[in-house]
Amino acid sequence: GENVEQHPSTLSVQEGDSAVIKCTYSDSASNYFPWYKQELGKGPQLIIDIRSNVGEKKDQRIAVTLNKTAKHFSLHITETQPEDSAVYFCAASIYTGNQFYFGTGTSLTVIP
Amino acid sequence: GAVVSQHPSWVICKSGTSVKIECRSLDFQATTMFWYRQFPKQSLMLMATSNEGSKATYEQGVEKDKFLINHASLTLSTLTVTSAHPEDSSFYICSARVRQRGELFFGEGSRLTVL
Numbered sequence: 001g002e003n004v005e006q007h008p009s010t011l012s013v014q015e016g017d018s019a020v021i022k023c024t025y026s027d028s029a030s031n032y033f034p035w036y037k038q039e040l041g042k043g044p045q046l047i048i049d050i051r052s053n054v055g056e057k058k059d060q061r062i063a064v065t066l067n068k069t070a071k072h073f074s075l076h077i078t079e080t081q082p083e084d085s086a087v088y089f090c091a092a093s094i095y096t097g098n099q100f101y102f103g104t105g106t107s108l109t110v111i112p
Numbered sequence: 113g114a115v116v117s118q119h120p121s122w123v124i125c126k127s128g129t130s131v132k133i134e135c136r137s138l139d140f141q142a143t144t145m146f147w148y149r150q151f152p153k154q155s156l157m158l159m160a161t162s163n164e165g166s167k168a169t170y171e172q173g174v175e176k177d178k179f180l181i182n183h184a185s186l187t188l189s190t191l192t193v194t195s196a197h198p199e200d201s202s203f204y205i206c207s208a209r210v211r212q213r214g215e216l217f218f219g220e221g222s223r224l225t226v227l
Contacts, residue, residue, distance in 0.1 A: 043218035095214035
């Protein structure tokens with residue numbers, strides 16, 4: 001089955017700096033890679049996703065890159081703000097499949 | 113994005129009682145819904161996958177008689193924790209996959225405390 005690894009487990013950045021979270025996956029059949037943000041006491045919120053037919057996707061300060069050959073994808077947050085502080089999860093899936101494989105999460109702290 | 117409503121958001125019950133948690137997709141049809149359990153500062157632990165109109169598929173180690181899952185329609189799934197005990201106290205989260213699309217959306221979670 002699929003195995004998703006996520007690094008780092010914790011990340012602290014100064015406000016205004018960039019943050020990068022990386023994930024690797026093992027199953028080349030995976031073709032859908034969402035990222036979720038989970039604030040304390042809440043459910044995860046989908047913030048951006050990418051399908052394997054593109055290499056990069058951007059939405060304002062958030063971007064995701066995908067390297068299918070190396071089987072890794074990354075979340076990039078620019079101009080970080082304190083409200084970006086949360087736990088971020090990556091996931092891998094087959095777009096029409098019934099299984100999602102999650103990384104172990106990254107706790108991001110943005111220091112004002 | 114699509115909205116998944118989960119309630120109650122928190123519940124306190126006595127040991128030995130049963131608790132039902134509802135998960136509804138408000139503006140889309142969900143072919144598949146998932147139930148997770150999350151311990152503090154840990155990742156999401158998949159408990160079961162439910163498809164509308166069929167029995168749920170439970171992950172290894174999850175007691176199906178204790179965690180009853182019903183997926184009665186394309187917009188509603190319920191998780192019932194039967195004969196709850198303090199060790200069942202946890203954060204339970206549902207998610208729903210949009211029908212004919214790949215996106216997965218989560219509910220807000222339910223904090224269960226068993227006294």
